[in-house]
Amino acid sequence: MINKSVNFGLLGLLAALSLNHSVQAQQHQHSPSTPASETNTMPQQQGDQHFLNMMVHHDQKTIKMADLALQKANNPQIKALATQIKTDQTKEIEQLQALYKQLYGTEVPANAMNCMGMGQGQGMGKMMSLESLQNSPNFDQEFLRTMIQHQQMSVNMAKKASETATVPQIRDFAQAIIKTQTAQIQKLQQLSPSES
Template sequence: MTTSHAIRRAALGVATASAVVLLAACGGEKDTGTHAAHGAPAASATADAHNAQDVTFAQGMIPHHQQALEMARLAPGHASSTEVKALAARIEKAQDPEIRTMTGWLKSWGEEPPMTGMDHSRHGGMAGMSGMMSADDMTALENSEGADFDKKFLTLMITHHQGAVEMAHTEKAKGRDSRATKMADDVIAAQSAEIKQMKGLLGEK
């Protein structure tokens, strides 16, 4: 009886070990299949997901946003209107992260981001971009104070925003990367609302 019992225990141990090995093998096959199912398509989905318009949008909107930040950062020390100061702070809060996001896209696409730290308001190559301020415009804004600054800021920023909205509409029509076209939607929505607000502050309709 003792020998028979030992044989049965040994057989049970072998069967259990075999089951563990079989389950591990099945689990490994399942994991491999999961990686193949989820990994490969994701890689192919991101490949060639952008086009030349997406690159143009990011390379143009980065310096466009940077000039808006230059303008907005003048408000705390020059503006007299609390509404103008609040608007400038909101512009900075929205557009600074968008610059970092678009810079990341360009790097991931193997494209060259615009030079950081460049004074885009005075860079001749940017002057023809839709809504961009000239060097004279920026100098006049820097040299103004109080109510005069408020009026100049609002007038110039309306034009600046209108240029950004125009660029965003082009991206929506011709762009391919879903992240870039989504940002274009955000630019249109946010900046159109701010244009309406700024016109209201100027007493325009």
């Protein structure tokens, strides 16, 4: 008697689970008709927006690092490259902000670093690296090392965006970033002691 009731209980549970599963499966099958375009593009639009946000804030950090190099670097070639990087990144930020406003109708949020999913930990890590760069006993070498890593992050972000962005202007912009910042990395590596 007990065994039968346990069996019925299990059968009922299995039936409920299979029914629930079939409803979910039907929902997944129906979604490609109309809502799929929404469900697929909404996260992607957020991805596009996220990329522009992150790139603006990333470039702002780059400019801060370049400013430090202009103050503290001993090598005149590093200072010249920091000036060029600052000019490039300032222009890039203006273009990113203009594109963001054109696409989304608002300014780039000031707190995007924390609220757009990059995480406070990584944001703090970047601030700490800026502080450790400032206090580095061998500023020139540390600047080259840090800036190479920093610009490589930009290139990686841009590569991903160039493959996944739904907006053609963002794809084009990402490809331009890859070109500009890869060239910057090569110049930084040429000045880096480990590369010579």
